[in-house]
Amino acid sequence: MAADHAVIADPGEAKAVTDDNVNAAVDAVLADRATEAYVLTDEYALNLNAAVQASTFASLILKNVHASQSQKRDAVRTAILLAHPVKG
DSSP: OOGGGOOTTOTTSOOOSOHHHHHHHHHHHHTTOOOSSEEOSSSEEEOHHHHHHTOHHHHHHHHOTTSOHHHHHHHHHHHHHTSOOEEO
């Protein structure tokens, strides 16, 4: 898979982004601190706003007043794991 199209959860890629990095990004989204250039690691950044907006499921769950915090966390985490980080 080309590096330009790699996703964070890609099992074929070296694990440059750790679970702790992803958890911190999820916390940022849930605390309304999502940015367009969120630094995941020294090597990777991610547009958190775009990652969540690209996921219809995550967008709907975050707007749902009846969704639990756990459901919101899982939806955001999935959106981030499927996102395309920028190396550099």
